[in-house]
Structure formats: structure tokens, C-alpha cells
Amino acid sequence: PAQRLHGFGTTIFAEMTALAQRTGAINLGQGFPDVDGPNEIVEAAARALRAGPNQYTPARGMPELRRAIAEHQRRFYGIDVDPDRQVQVTVGATEAIAAAIIGLCDPGDAVVTFEPYYDSYAACIAIAGGVRRPVTLRPPDFALDVEALRAAASGGAEGTAPSGVPGGGSPARILLLNSPHNPTGKVFSRAELEQIAAVCREHQLIAICDEVYEHLAFDGEHVPLATLPGMAERTLTISSAGKTFALTGWKVGWATGPADLVDAVAAAKQFLTFSGHGPLQLAVAEALALPDGYYQRAADDLAGKRDRLCAGLEAAGLEVLRPAGTYFATADIRSIGERDGRAFCRELPERAGVVGVPTVVFYDDEEVGLPLVRFAFCKRDEVIDEAAARLARWH
Numbered sequence: 436p437a438q439r440l441h442g443f444g445t446t447i448f449a450e451m452t453a454l455a456q457r458t459g460a461i462n463l464g465q466g467f468p469d470v471d472g473p474n475e476i477v478e479a480a481a482r483a484l485r486a487g488p489n490q491y492t493p494a495r496g497m498p499e500l501r502r503a504i505a506e507h508q509r510r511f512y513g514i515d516v517d518p519d520r521q522v523q524v525t526v527g528a529t530e531a532i533a534a535a536i537i538g539l540c541d542p543g544d545a546v547v548t549f550e551p552y553y554d555s556y557a558a559c560i561a562i563a564g565g566v567r568r569p570v571t572l573r574p575p576d577f578a579l580d581v582e583a584l585r586a587a588a589s590g591g592a593e594g595t596a597p598s599g600v601p602g603g604g605s606p607a608r609i610l611l612l613n614s615p616h617n618p619t620g621k622v623f624s625r626a627e628l629e630q631i632a633a634v635c636r637e638h639q640l641i642a643i644c645d646e647v648y649e650h651l652a653f654d655g656e657h658v659p660l661a662t663l664p665g666m667a668e669r670t671l672t673i674s675s676a677g678k679t680f681a682l683t684g685w686k687v688g689w690a691t692g693p694a695d696l697v698d699a700v701a702a703a704k705q706f707l708t709f710s711g712h713g714p715l716q717l718a719v720a721e722a723l724a725l726p727d728g729y730y731q732r733a734a735d736d737l738a739g740k741r742d743r744l745c746a747g748l749e750a751a752g753l754e755v756l757r758p759a760g761t762y763f764a765t766a767d768i769r770s771i772g773e774r775d776g777r778a779f780c781r782e783l784p785e786r787a788g789v790v791g792v793p794t795v796v797f798y799d800d801e802e803v804g805l806p807l808v809r810f811a812f813c814k815r816d817e818v819i820d821e822a823a824a825r826l827a828r829w830h
């Protein structure tokens with residue numbers, strides 16, 4: 436591949452799922468549910484496939500879906516967006532992230548993001564010619580270090596991060612935030628978000644917020660950064676149907692925010708995919724309109740799975756860094772006398788018949804991430820129990 440993609444290799448998710456398939460191990464690596472989302476929504480998609488639209492959809496997205504997204508933002512957060520000018524539908528949150536970065540980041544621009552970060556962030560920043568400037572979240576609690584954030588935003592940080600990523604110099608232009616946070620399961624608190632918002636305002640940062648786990652905050656409340664004072668006009672909010680409706684293969688996502696930021700996403704998106712899948716967009720419009728009870732049950736169900744996996748990992752002797760949201764729990768393997776999560780995850784399928792993801796792949800600061808392993812709990816209870824039993828037996 437081109438130089439700008441050197442070092443990115445194959446994504447960890449494809450690698451770990453292939454490893455699970457090769458070894459027959461239980462896949463707690465890639466985050467996807469093993470039971471599909473609501474049957475009525477799948478049926479709605481099937482109907483829409485038969486009835487169409489089966490030709491190109493409008494580049495901004497089907498009007499029905501844009502209206503449903505605007506209504507969702509109003510219903511859950513009291514955010515007002517104009518479905519025609521302030522919503523862009525994308526092919527998953529992945530495309531929204533790519534289009535946002537390509538559309539907003541000029542070569543040389545610094546993008547501040549918290550590490551560990553979702554793997555596509557670094558690649559998209561590199562594709563745009565930007566410079567990533569990580570702010571480290573450290574175990575066991577992954578608390579916000581606001582001074583480190585301020586230093587990264589102002590460019591005043593020492594020139595180079597521990598990983599060798601160039602840092603210091605010019606003030607940053609963009610902050611890329613993910614809450615609830617993959618891979619740690621952290622839900623940024625309102626107090627932390629207020630501090631982040633203050634830094635954005637001080638340094639005139641554009642905030643890009645990846646909120647794909649917005650409905651999967653079990654402890655504490657998901658607060659969109661866009662709802663804080665002075666943030667609506669500088670925040671692009673990204674989400675998708677995948678996690679909320681347990682339909683990760685559908686790849687229907689969106690970006691909402693001020694028209695100028697959404698226009699930038701649209702400018703890039705038109706040359707990436709132009710448009711997305713009409714029938715699935717119509718079905719997701721129906722999904723977004725499901726009653727509050729659906730959202731509550733989905734979160735309660737996953738919170739139960741979170742508890743189940745955490746108890747299982749603890750019973751296997753692992754120290755668990757209990758997540759407040761998302762699909763993922765993190766274990767610190769130093770508690771069982773191990774230290775290298777990469778080696779541990781490579782051997783785990785053979786030794787225990789379980790696949791996890793080494794959190795270090797999401798860190799530039801290798802030392803911080805090395806002993807951490809991420810396990811997905813978006814699985815049937817019996818699968819979680821069997822994985823936990825295998826881990827307990829092996830060790």
C-alpha cells in the first residue's frame with residue numbers, strides 16, 4: 436500500500452476473527468452480537484428490498500431516515516437539527532468518521548484523541564495527512580487528565596509522544612472523542628465532558644464525537660458533548676444503527692451538527708460512496724422510532740451480560756476493569772502473572788479456546804496498554820459462561 440498506510444496492516448478485528456475461525460475458539464474479540472436485532476426491523480428491511488428503493492438514494496440519505504435521526508436527537512437529547520441541512524447519512528459510523536476527517540482535516544493539522552482509540556481513527560488521520568496527538572487514558576480508571584488534554588490542544592506538549600508520534604508545535608484543530616468509549620467501556624462523566632468542552636472552546640477546536648454506543652451506557656448517563664454550552668456550533672456528532680439495534684453488518688450511520696460541518700462530511704462522502712443502501716436506511720428509520728422500552732431493554736440486557744462476563748473473568752482470577760458501557764470489558768493480565776497482552780492473545784485460542792483483543796493495539800504508548808486485554812460480552816449467556824469456564828480451567 437501507499438506510504439500513508441504503512442504500519443496499519445490488517446485491522447485487529449479481522450485478524451482476531453480469522454484466528455477464532457481457524458482455531459474454533461470462542462470469539463470474544465470482534466464486537467458483534469451473536470443474536471440479530473429486532474425481527475420486525477429485519478422484516479421492514481425485507482419489505483423495503485422488495486418494494487425499493489433499489490437504485491441510488493439521495494447522497495444526503497433517504498429523507499425518511501434523516502427525519503428519523505433528527506427526531507431521535509430531539510427525543511433523547513433535546514438537540515434540534517434540520518433533517519435537510521444538518522444530517523448526513525453514511526455507510527456506517529466508519530464512513531462518517533472517515534468523511535469527517537477527510538472533510539475537515541488539512542495536511543499537517545493536529546487531531547487530538549484519547550488513547551486507547553478505535554483503530555480507524557489513526558488510519559483516517561493518516562489518510563488525510565493529519566497528525567494524531569494522543570492523550571493517554573490510564574488503567575485502572577481511565578480518568579481524564581485535563582492538563583495533558585490542554586497541552587495536546589495547545590501544541591505545548593513536548594514534541595513527541597512516547598511512541599514516537601510527533602506532537603508538539605501548532606495548536607490542534609480537531610478533537611476526536613468517543614464516549615461511551617471503545618475499548619475501555621468508559622462513559623465520560625458530565626464533569627469530564629465540561630472540562631473537555633472548555634478546552635474545545637479555549638482552543639477553538641472542532642469536536643468530532645463518535646457516539647455509536649450512545650444507548651449502551653449502563654452506569655451513569657451518556658451526555659453528548661454537543662449539548663454542553665457553546666458546543667453545538669462546533670461539534671459533529673456521529674452514530675450508527677449497528678450497536679443500538681444489534682445489526683452491525685448493516686452499516687447505516689450518520690453525522691449531525693452545524694450545517695457547515697455536515698457540509699464538509701458531505702463533500703468528502705460524495706466521493707467515497709456517494710450514497711448508501713436505500714432499503715436498510717428505511718428500516719433503520721423505523722428502528723429509530725421504536726419506543727423507549729426497546730432502548731431500555733437492549734441496554735438492560737447488555738448490562739446483564741457485562742455483569743456476567745465480569746464475574747466470569749474475576750472467577751478466572753483476572754483483575755477486571757469494569758466497564759460502564761459499550762460491548763467490552765477489560766482485564767489486566769498482570770493479575771495472573773502475565774504481562775504482554777499481545778503474546779497472551781496470540782496464545783489464548785490454543786491454550787484456552789477463547790479469543791480476546793490486546794488493548795495495546797489501540798495505544799501509541801505501548802507500555803500503558805501492554806497488560807490489558809479486551810473481551811466482548813455482546814454474546815449469548817451460554818457463550819459467555821463457556822468462555823469464562825474455559826479461562827478458569829486453563830489458568
Ligand code: PMP
Nearest residue numbers: 527528529553617647675677688
Ligand atoms: N466507532 C467505534 C468506537 C466503534 O466501536 C465502531 C465499531 N462498531 C465504529 C465506530 C464503527 O461503526 P459502524 O459499524 O457503524 O461503521
Ligand code: GLN
Nearest residue numbers: 448449464465466467617
Ligand atoms: N467495533 C467493533 C469492535 O471494536 C468491530 C468493528 C470492525 O470489525 N471494524 O470490535
